[in-house]
Amino acid sequence: xxxxxxxxxxxxxxxxxxxxxxxxxxxxxxxxxxxxxxxxxxxxxxxxxxxxxxxxxxxxxxxxxxxxxxxxxxxxxxxxxxxxxxxxxxxxxxxxxxx
Amino acid sequence: xxxxxxxxxxxxxxxxxxxxxxxxxxxxxxxxxxxxxxxxxxxxxxxxxxxxxxxxxxxxxxxxxxxxxxxxxxxxxxxxxxxxxxxxxxxxxxxxxxxxxxxxxxxxxxxxxxxxxxxxxxxxxxxxxxxxxxxxxxxxxxxxxxxxxxxxxxxxxxxxxxxxxxxxxxxxxxxxxxxxxxxxxxxxxxxxxxxxxxxxxxxxxxxxxxxxxxxxxxxxxxxxxxxxxxxxxxxxxxxxxxxxxxxxxxxxxxxxxxxxxxxxxxxxxxxxxxxxxxxxxxxxxxxxxxxxxxxxxxxxxxxxxxxxxxxxxxxxxxxxxxxxxxxxxxxxxxxxxxxxxxxxxxxxxxxxxxxxxxxxxxxxxxxxxxxxxxxxxxxxxxxxxxxxxxxxxxxxxxxxxxxxxxxxxxxxxxxxxxxxxxxxxxxxxxxxxxxxxxxxxxxxxxxxxxxxxxxxxxxxxxxxxxxxxxxxxxxxxxxxxxxxxxxxxxxxxxxxxxxxxxxxxxxx
Numbered sequence: 337x338x339x340x341x342x343x344x345x346x347x348x349x350x351x352x353x354x355x356x357x358x359x360x361x362x363x364x365x366x367x368x369x370x371x372x373x374x375x376x377x378x379x380x381x382x383x384x385x386x387x388x389x390x391x392x393x394x395x396x397x398x399x400x401x402x403x404x405x406x407x408x409x410x411x412x413x414x415x416x417x418x419x420x421x422x423x424x425x426x427x428x429x430x431x432x433x434x435x
Numbered sequence: 436x437x438x439x440x441x442x443x444x445x446x447x448x449x450x451x452x453x454x455x456x457x458x459x460x461x462x463x464x465x466x467x468x469x470x471x472x473x474x475x476x477x478x479x480x481x482x483x484x485x486x487x488x489x490x491x492x493x494x495x496x497x498x499x500x501x502x503x504x505x506x507x508x509x510x511x512x513x514x515x516x517x518x519x520x521x522x523x524x525x526x527x528x529x530x531x532x533x534x535x536x537x538x539x540x541x542x543x544x545x546x547x548x549x550x551x552x553x554x555x556x557x558x559x560x561x562x563x564x565x566x567x568x569x570x571x572x573x574x575x576x577x578x579x580x581x582x583x584x585x586x587x588x589x590x591x592x593x594x595x596x597x598x599x600x601x602x603x604x605x606x607x608x609x610x611x612x613x614x615x616x617x618x619x620x621x622x623x624x625x626x627x628x629x630x631x632x633x634x635x636x637x638x639x640x641x642x643x644x645x646x647x648x649x650x651x652x653x654x655x656x657x658x659x660x661x662x663x664x665x666x667x668x669x670x671x672x673x674x675x676x677x678x679x680x681x682x683x684x685x686x687x688x689x690x691x692x693x694x695x696x697x698x699x700x701x702x703x704x705x706x707x708x709x710x711x712x713x714x715x716x717x718x719x720x721x722x723x724x725x726x727x728x729x730x731x732x733x734x735x736x737x738x739x740x741x742x743x744x745x746x747x748x749x750x751x752x753x754x755x756x757x758x759x760x761x762x763x764x765x766x767x768x769x770x771x772x773x774x775x776x777x778x779x780x781x782x783x784x785x786x787x788x789x790x791x792x793x794x795x796x797x798x799x800x801x802x803x804x805x806x807x808x809x810x811x812x813x814x815x816x817x818x819x820x821x822x823x824x825x826x827x828x829x830x831x832x833x834x835x836x837x838x839x840x841x842x843x844x845x846x847x848x849x850x851x852x853x854x855x856x857x858x859x860x861x862x863x864x865x866x867x868x869x870x871x872x873x874x875x876x877x878x879x880x881x882x883x884x885x886x887x888x889x890x891x892x893x894x895x896x897x898x899x900x901x902x903x904x905x906x907x908x909x910x911x912x913x914x915x916x917x918x919x920x921x922x923x924x925x926x927x928x929x930x931x932x933x934x935x936x937x938x939x940x941x942x943x
Binding site for chain 1: 545546548549587588591592595599602603606612613614616617619620623624627628631632634635637638639641642645646647
């Protein structure tokens with residue numbers, strides 16, 4: 337198995353995630369795209385760990401999973417709070433803060 | 436196999452602060468509502484002071500601890516000390532209860548719907564928001580770890596530990612809750628986006644060097660093993676994550692919205708402390724880990740520094756809201772600090788350490804003054820309402836004027852000394868064009884700071900203008916400390932400059 341193809345996949349996932357954050361209007365979908373970016377980074381870490389033959393990258397992947405879970409807790413709390421107030425999770429509707 | 440050794444004494448300041456956060460969570464669960472606020476404030480202040488004492492006791496420590504992952508050295512300790520001082524002042528601002536007639540500046544329960552019956556009952560019963568104190572402790576703990584992180588994983592963890600509580604704190608304002616919640620969502624989505632970039636960049640750097648530790652990365656750079664493209668992509672992506680936290684220009688879009696929407700006390704804390712922590716981390720990453728390829732990243736930071744200064748100042752000129760104006764001013768200040776960062780030497784480190792301390796204290800004071808100018812809807816932040824404030828409340832207007840002069844960098848204030856040292860460091864590092872842009876933008880910046888001072892002192896107050904709230908001792912002492920620091924560091928900067936120079940060596 338050629339590890340390079342995993343790196344290509346990781347980069348692809350990261351790009352899809354980044355594009356999702358920038359293009360999708362729903363806060364939940366944008367947030368899921370962020371999670372996709374973190375998972376792409378995890379895949380890259382694990383692939384590099386395999387290439388270098390040490391375990392550092394795999395340890396990072398575990399920590400990132402825990403941090404992503406913490407981020408979900410905080411993020412969903414904020415998004416649900418906004419949704420309950422406005423009955424909408426669209427990032428376009430939240431536009432009170434402008435010049 | 437032996438257990439890894441942990442240098443508990445050197446890590447004690449962080450352990451104290453994070454431990455206080457955990458204790459604070461338990462207090463939320465077990466202490467009755469009535470004494471809870473006093474207990475939380477007490478725990479927070481006690482922990483911060485204890486941590487500060489321990490930082491002072493550690494002052495000459497130079498070790499890489501926790502199996503190579505945390506570096507406790509001059510810059511780390513200097514920044515931790517600075518952070519703790521600012522956190523103490525911030526907690527004092529959080530504890531202010533007189534301005535909101537019995538409440539603090541935060542919603543009694545962040546989960547209650549704005550304008551709902553629940554919220555009315557909570558406000559009527561004078562329920563106090565106390566969860567902010569443990570959240571602040573966790574955030575401060577992350578901030579202290581951020582500039583001390585000596586490998587990529589710890590740096591990422593510290594970044595998240597400092598950010599996640601801040602996202603929540605931003606959404607907890609008592610007044611104008613929709614704005615506050617919107618600020619929290621924007622900060623969260625963009626912050627998570629930026630930390631995704633940081634992590635992916637870290638993966639590439641790890642892929643290049645085969646190790647997470649900064650010293651090993653530096654060695655790999657010297658040996659030129661691996662693919663250059665991987666490394667450069669990694670450095671660029673990590674820089675995105677850090678420049679976002681600093682609020683440098685292509686990644687600054689969140690700053691004005693979040694600074695405006697968040698409760699002003701939180702804005703003060705965030706504006707001062709996040710910048711300190713993020714610049715500390717950036718210094719260590721770029722000097723210790725990526726110092727070997729400085730010619731590759733210097734042009735990038737040159738460009739970022741120039742557009743940050745120019746955009747920050749030009750857009751600040753058009754602002755009509757005090758908090759947004761201060762936000763753009765903070766963006767411009769990030770640019771000024773970046774001018775020194777590109778000159779990789781010890782003079783630059785010392786200059787940045789001093790600048791961060793001076794700038795942070797002034798910013799804390801300025802945002803605290805904003806909390807005191809109020810009308811029926813809460814804080815009156817529109818600039819037109821500040822007209823004639825000098826006639827209504829000369830002391831407050833003079834205090835704010837002093838902070839503005841310091842931000843503008845007028846002599847005899849801390850801002851002037853800070854700018855001088857930063858530009859001198861950039862000049863010595865051969866970044867002459869940056870210094871020229873910096874000086875020109877500073878001159879333009881003076882215009883809009885002075886415009887506000889003229890507005891306060893030389894125009895007539897509006898008939899239905901805002902009133903100036905009389906704060907309790909908490910805010911008075913906090914603002915007083917900021918005033919004293921701004922003046923003393925402007926007239927007698929010697930001791931702190933010397934301390935910064937002694938501290939300006941990274942352990943490798």
